[in-house]
Amino acid sequence: MSKEDVLKSNINSDLLRPVFKTGIGWYITVAISGSLLLAAMGAFGYQLYSGIGVWGLNRPVMWAFDITNFVFWIGISHAGTLISAILRVTGAEWRRPVTRCAEAITVFALMIGAMFPIVHLGRPYLFYWLAPYPNSRGLWPNYRSPLLWDFFAINTYLLGSLIYLYLPLIPDLALVRDKAKGLRHKIYSIASLGWRGTQVQWSRLEKAVGVMAVIIIPVAVSVHTIVSWDFAMTIRPMWHSTIFGPYFVAGAIFSGIAALIMAMAVIRKVFHLEAYLKPIHFNNLGLLLLTMSLLWFYFTFAEYLTSYYGNERVEKAVFQSKISGAYAPLFWAMVVCCFVIPMPILAIKKLRTISGTVAASALIVVGMWLERFLIIVPTLSQPALPFNWGSYRPTWVEITLTAGTFGYFVLLYAVFTKLFPIVAVWEFKEGLTLADHAGSVAEPQRLVAHGD
Amino acid sequence: MIEILESSPLNVNVFRRRALIVGLIALAVCGIGALINPGQFFRSYLLAYVFWIGISLGCLAILMVQHMSGGVWGLVSRRVLEAAAATFPLLAILFLPVAFGIRSIFVWAQPAASLASNEELAHAVQQKQLYLNVPFFLARAAFYFAVWIAVASTLNRWSRRQDRTGDRMLTSKLQGLSGPGLLLYGLTVTFSSIDWVMSLDPRWFSTIYGMLFMGGQGLSAMAFVIAVLAILSGDKPMSEVVRPAQFHDLGKLMLAFLMLWAYFAFSQYLIIWAGNLPEEIPWYTRRIQSSWKWVGLGLIVLHFMLPFVLLLSRELKRNRRSLTLLAGIVILMRFVDLMWMTGPEFHGGSFGVHWMDIVMPVGIGGIWLAFFATRLAERPLLPIRDPYIEDALTQAAD
Numbered sequence: 041m042s043k044e045d046v047l048k049s050n051i052n053s054d055l056l057r058p059v060f061k062t063g064i065g066w067y068i069t070v071a072i073s074g075s076l077l078l079a080a081m082g083a084f085g086y087q088l089y090s091g092i093g094v095w096g097l098n099r100p101v102m103w104a105f106d107i108t109n110f111v112f113w114i115g116i117s118h119a120g121t122l123i124s125a126i127l128r129v130t131g132a133e134w135r136r137p138v139t140r141c142a143e144a145i146t147v148f149a150l151m152i153g154a155m156f157p158i159v160h161l162g163r164p165y166l167f168y169w170l171a172p173y174p175n176s177r178g179l180w181p182n183y184r185s186p187l188l189w190d191f192f193a194i195n196t197y198l199l200g201s202l203i204y205l206y207l208p209l210i211p212d213l214a215l216v217r218d219k220a221k222g223l224r225h226k227i228y229s230i231a232s233l234g235w236r237g238t239q240v241q242w243s244r245l246e247k248a249v250g251v252m253a254v255i256i257i258p259v260a261v262s263v264h265t266i267v268s269w270d271f272a273m274t275i276r277p278m279w280h281s282t283i284f285g286p287y288f289v290a291g292a293i294f295s296g297i298a299a300l301i302m303a304m305a306v307i308r309k310v311f312h313l314e315a316y317l318k319p320i321h322f323n324n325l326g327l328l329l330l331t332m333s334l335l336w337f338y339f340t341f342a343e344y345l346t347s348y349y350g351n352e353r354v355e356k357a358v359f360q361s362k363i364s365g366a367y368a369p370l371f372w373a374m375v376v377c378c379f380v381i382p383m384p385i386l387a388i389k390k391l392r393t394i395s396g397t398v399a400a401s402a403l404i405v406v407g408m409w410l411e412r413f414l415i416i417v418p419t420l421s422q423p424a425l426p427f428n429w430g431s432y433r434p435t436w437v438e439i440t441l442t443a444g445t446f447g448y449f450v451l452l453y454a455v456f457t458k459l460f461p462i463v464a465v466w467e468f469k470e471g472l473t474l475a476d477h478a479g480s481v482a483e484p485q486r487l488v489a490h491g492d
Numbered sequence: 493m494i495e496i497l498e499s500s501p502l503n504v505n506v507f508r509r510r511a512l513i514v515g516l517i518a519l520a521v522c523g524i525g526a527l528i529n530p531g532q533f534f535r536s537y538l539l540a541y542v543f544w545i546g547i548s549l550g551c552l553a554i555l556m557v558q559h560m561s562g563g564v565w566g567l568v569s570r571r572v573l574e575a576a577a578a579t580f581p582l583l584a585i586l587f588l589p590v591a592f593g594i595r596s597i598f599v600w601a602q603p604a605a606s607l608a609s610n611e612e613l614a615h616a617v618q619q620k621q622l623y624l625n626v627p628f629f630l631a632r633a634a635f636y637f638a639v640w641i642a643v644a645s646t647l648n649r650w651s652r653r654q655d656r657t658g659d660r661m662l663t664s665k666l667q668g669l670s671g672p673g674l675l676l677y678g679l680t681v682t683f684s685s686i687d688w689v690m691s692l693d694p695r696w697f698s699t700i701y702g703m704l705f706m707g708g709q710g711l712s713a714m715a716f717v718i719a720v721l722a723i724l725s726g727d728k729p730m731s732e733v734v735r736p737a738q739f740h741d742l743g744k745l746m747l748a749f750l751m752l753w754a755y756f757a758f759s760q761y762l763i764i765w766a767g768n769l770p771e772e773i774p775w776y777t778r779r780i781q782s783s784w785k786w787v788g789l790g791l792i793v794l795h796f797m798l799p800f801v802l803l804l805s806r807e808l809k810r811n812r813r814s815l816t817l818l819a820g821i822v823i824l825m826r827f828v829d830l831m832w833m834t835g836p837e838f839h840g841g842s843f844g845v846h847w848m849d850i851v852m853p854v855g856i857g858g859i860w861l862a863f864f865a866t867r868l869a870e871r872p873l874l875p876i877r878d879p880y881i882e883d884a885l886t887q888a889a890d
Contacts (some may be wrong), residue, residue, distance in 0.1 A: 258751075265759070273766045280767050282760040283699035332672075338678050343699050349686065350697040352771065419600050 046265070047116070049316055051469060055461045058311045065310060066454060073450035081126025081442020082369055083437045084159060092162060096435045100428050101420045105438040106160045109445055111412045112295070113153030114267055116405075119296030120417050121201055121260040123328070125253040134324055136471040137316045137463045141307060142300050143205040148452040149299070150201065151271075152445050154194050156397075157187070159441070186269040193266045200259050204252045207245065210235050211466040233473070264292045276419050277354040280348060287339040294332035294378070294410035298401035301325050303453065304399045307462055319394055326397040329404070330386035337379050351430070356426045366431070367418050370410055377407025498685050504865040515858015518851050534593025535838045536848035539858045541590060542688060542834070543712075544829050545583050546705070548860075550713025552644055556670035559647070564884045565741040568734050569717045570875050572724075573605035574651060575868035576716065577644040582863045584637040586856060589632055590688075593692040600624040600694045609827060616695040623751045623884045624691055636680045640660060643673045645730065651875060658877035671792065681706055689830075692837040696775045699878035700760050707753035714746040715819035720868075722816040730873055736810035743809030746819065750803065754796045763868070783843035787832045 087094050097104060120142040127135035158167045170180050170191040181188045214235035217228035220294050235241060268288035271279040301322060308317040326407075344363075347355050362371045381401035385391045456462070526533035555573035558566025595599045598683070600617045601624075609616040617624065646669060654662040682702025690701050698704075723736035764772045779788055797830050799822055831849065838844075875881060 086548060261755070265755075269763070272763045275767045275769055280763065280769070281699045282701075282763045283703065283762070285759040286700070286703055293836065331671075334675050338675065338682075342682055342702055345700070346686070346697055348698040349620070443523075 046463045048472065050254055051387070051465065052219075053316060054315070054467045055463050056216065056219060059459065059461060061198055062458065066458065066492070068371050069454050070451060073447040073454065075077070075453055076444050076447025080441050080447065080460050083440040087159075088164070092160075092327040094435060094437045095434045096285070096438060098430065098432075100430050101176055101432040103160075103416055103420060105434050105442055106156045107416055108409065110153050110156035110160075110412045111267055111416075113149045113156075113445065113449075114264060114291035115153075115288070115295045115408065115412070116299045117146045117149035117153060118264060118292035119149075119300040120144070121197075121204065121256045122293045123261075123297060123300060123325075125256050126229075128249070129257070133471060133474070134321060136467045137313075138300070138304065138321055138325070139208065139467065140205075140460075140464045142455065143201065143208075144456050145296070145299055145303060146201045147198070147205055148456070149296075150194065150198050151452070152448055153157055165413060168394050171254065175471050186266055186273050190270060197256075197263045199261050200252070200256050201230045203335050204273050207252060208464055208467065210221075210245065210463050211237065211292065212464060213333040215465055216461070222391065228318065239313050241465060252389050261289055263288045267318055268399070271419075275424075277352070277422070277424060278358045279415070281343060281347070283339060283343050283346075287343060290332060290335045290339050291411060293409060294329070294336050296479075297325055297329045297332060298404040298408070301329065301401040302398050302405070305394060307457065308394075311457070311462070313463060315469045316468065322394045322397045323392050325390045326400070328387050329397065329400065330383065332385050333379055333386065333404070337383075339376075354422075357420050358422050361418050361422060362395070362414060367414060370414055374414060377403040378411065379407075463484070498526055498669075504869040507735070508862045508865050511858045511862040512525065513601050513858075515855050515860075518855030518858060522852050522855055525851075529846075529848075530593075530807070530848050531596040532848055533806045534589065535594040535834075536846055536852040537589050537593065537856075538688065539830060539834050540853035541586060541851060543830050544852055544856050544860050546709045546826070547712045547716050548576050548579050548583060549640070549677070549681060549737070549777065550711070551716065551751050552580075552640065552708035553710060554713050554717070555647060556643075556673045556677070557668040559666045560674075562880065565745065567740050567875060567878060567881060567884045569721060569742065570651070571871065571873050572720045573713075573765055573870060574648050574714070575864050578636060578648055578867040579860060579863050582642050582860065586859070587633060587637070591633070593849065594626060594629070598691060598806070601629075602627055602692060620694055624694060629687060632683060634857050636684050637678050643669070643676060648672070652871065654877050655871060655875065656877075658879075662881050663879055663881060676718055678702070678706065681709065689833060692834060696866050698760050698764070698775075699774075700756055702879075703759060703841065704753070704756040707749060707756050708826060710745065711753050712747040712823060713820040714742065714749050715826070717744060718819040719816055719823070720740050722812050722819075724873060725812065733874060736812070739804065739812055739815050741813050742808045746822070747800070747803040750796065750822070779832065780837065780843040782841055784836050786833060787828065787835075787843075790833060791825065791829055794821065795829055800826075826844075853873060 081380045095106070123471050124135065124139040127277070128139070158164050161167055169179055170181055170188060181191075210232055213228050213232035214237070214239035217225060217232050220228055265288065270283035272281055272284035274280060304317050304321070304325075308314060344359065347359055361367050381403055385400045417432050421431055513518060520535070522533060525536075542878070551573045555577055558570060558573070584651065590597065598618065599607070599613065604614065604618070607617060650662050650669075651668055653659065680706075684703050685705035688703075690697065721730070721734050721742070723740075724730040759786055761776065764776055768775075779785065792829075800820055801815075801816055831845070834842075835845065835849075878884075
């Protein structure tokens with residue numbers, strides 16, 4: 041048997057192994073990430089009990105770590121849709137082992153991001169007042185506020201990306217169903233919605249995934265645009281900037297790809313999927329990351345340069361504090377993390393290896409978190425009237441909450457890999473078949489049908 | 493197929509002569525206008541010039557995008573893009589009237605004494621003097637043209653060499669230049685749009701302005717490519733290659749640029765409208781509280797809604813004639829959009845369109861198109877030695 045034949049005969053066992061066999065490493069991961077989450081929940085409980093005063097917030101800085109986390113995680117969530125949907129729409133073949141890792145990131149990061157405005161409410165249990173439903177108290181949301189648009193945009197996006205994650209999952213759920221026994225078999229039978237792998241089912245699935253891929257792109261763009269308008273629709277210095285929509289979207293995709301590369305590297309190592317997630321995938325994602333790094337640089341440059349050209353007095357104060365004032369160390373750390381170091385790593389072919397792209401991605405994730413922080417806090421601490429200037433220091437509550445989000449994300453991801461094949465089995469097989477039949481016009485056959 | 497392409501060069505003599513005659517007559521008429529109203533001549537000239545260089549710049553950007561992305565649509569439109577990108581030497585010469593008329597066009601270039609009546613404006617001009625002054629403005633323009641000519645001519649030179657030698661390495665060289673080239677394009681277009689259009693009102697600024705121009709240029713260029721390919725594919729051999737599937741792809745790309753442009757334009761409007769700040773909002777009040785508002789409404793309907801709805805149709809995108817008609821509307825509306833951006837600054841905020849605003853683009857366009865057609869006819873209409881051309885031709889024939 042050739043190398044490729046060995047691979048083909050092992051696809052099912054390789055990709056389903058994480059679902060059926062649980063290693064000790066998985067338990068350790070869950071324990072560590074779970075305890076981070078528990079710590080964050082404890083901090084949140086303390087905050088609920090004592091009030092939001094336990095955060096470092098005070099006039100004039102009313103938003104800090106929490107909104108940074110909100111924007112950051114919503115940004116990370118752009119990995120799934122933008123990568124998976126765009127690669128699907130453009131028919132890029134190499135996407136196949138990558139899509140599901142990305143789509144799962146979207147759903148989990150979005151859930152975490154969307155939590156923060158609620159955590160930030162003085163009375164979190166009243167968040168549903170945002171929904172416009174008929175009620176006797178005469179409550180009616182303010183449609184002119186982008187914070188309300190967020191509510192609709194994020195919910196639409198969450199629903200859309202859940203469907204977009206679920207649809208391509210169906211054939212793989214059927215695969216697990218056919219291998220599983222007992223209660224597990226029953227649960228997966230329900231989840232796979234009666235999938236039998238008939239021609240009609242395949243053609244409908246393909247159509248549905250195609251339609252969702254097209255729909256989800258404008259939805260994703262709208263979400264981060266609206267997040268940016270939370271800031272830009274105000275008249276605060278350096279928030280009130282017309283470029284904010286595309287600037288936030290570009291930053292979101294940028295950090296999302298970085299998160300995806302890191303997640304893939306971990307999955308590859310832990311589940312021994314070296315034959316599926318190959319250096320070429322990291323190379324291609326690295327090139328996308330390079331593109332986004334240049335784009336990010338352009339946006340940052342255009343934003344700062346045009347503010348400088350505009351020469352407004354209040355803008356200049358914020359501008360100076362970032363370039364050379366109190367926030368300068370963070371600002372230049374951001375530029376180094378997002379551009380100065382990753383750009384050459386990603387641009388030079390020899391360095392664009394798995395470890396190279398992972399190193400660049402780690403820096404970018406840190407840099408992008410700093411970027412969100414630097415958009416929010418310097419503006420708030422220096423409002424238009426100088427008598428009101430202030431500063432901000434985070435407390436342990438905010439730091440714990442932030443650390444907890446990372447724990448929560450890892451936990452959700454680990455559980456996901458336990459329940460579902462993290463590399464789409466049928467999509468991978470479809471790719472192999474298409475490659476075999478390259479050149480012929482015949483309808484591509486499926487390697488995976490009912491139980492393979 | 494390839495032999496036919498190689499042996500039958502495009503005959504553009506008739507077109508070139510007609511374009512040149514029309515262009516020169518229009519410019520001569522505007523020359524008479526210049527004697528009557530020299531200030532208006534230069535202002536109309538800037539509008540027409542920004543419109544035509546937008547098509548060249550958009551084509552340069554899309555040329556680099558298709559080098560990086562690949563795809564059949566890129567192969568069939570590459571020669572059109574290359575020919576349009578080869579017009580920068582001509583455009584550099586055509587820039588001279590802008591340089592000569594700088595004092596008639598830009599408020600900030602006028603002597604400080606003439607601004608004394610408007611204290612606020614004089615203050616803004618004085619504050620921005622470090623950037624907005626005539627020598628630096630001209631030096632920047634020279635730099636932009638140096639970059640555009642260097643990038644476009646290198647891309648054209650390598651592509652021509654590949655036509656001769658079929659060297660596969662050139663494909664990756666073209667790709668390698670396109671990445672940094674696009675970054676340079678982004679930076680130069682941002683600065684040039686600030687210089688040439690945004691600075692018409694030295695008080696106003698908007699951070700998305702460069703992106704808005706890039707989106708507009710991409711849209712103009714896509715519409716232009718569709719129009720040219722539609723004409724070329726009326727005859728053999730291009731009718732064999734440019735099939736409904738290619739128009740479908742090009743139509744999708746035009747739709748993408750249309751949405752991008754609308755997204756940028758709406759972002760700018762919403763944020764400035766919501767902020768309602770005294771230093772920003774006058775730019776829009778000039779445009780929505782005068783008769784210019786009808787032009788603005790026309791832009792919403794004809795520049796966005798109509799093309800957007802129509803381009804959703806698969807049938808329309810695959811139909812050469814209807815897609816070309818739509819591309820024509822888009823090109824026209826691109827001009828109207830630029831008129832909407834510049835006009836209110838020239839007419840003190842009130843509505844006004846001078847006859848030279850209409851005749852001038854015909855004049856510059858005639859010369860530009862004659863130059864473009866000459867460049868296009870110099871080489872086969874497809875990149876015949878590109879490593880992917882065989883695949884593309886079989887795919888197109890399916």
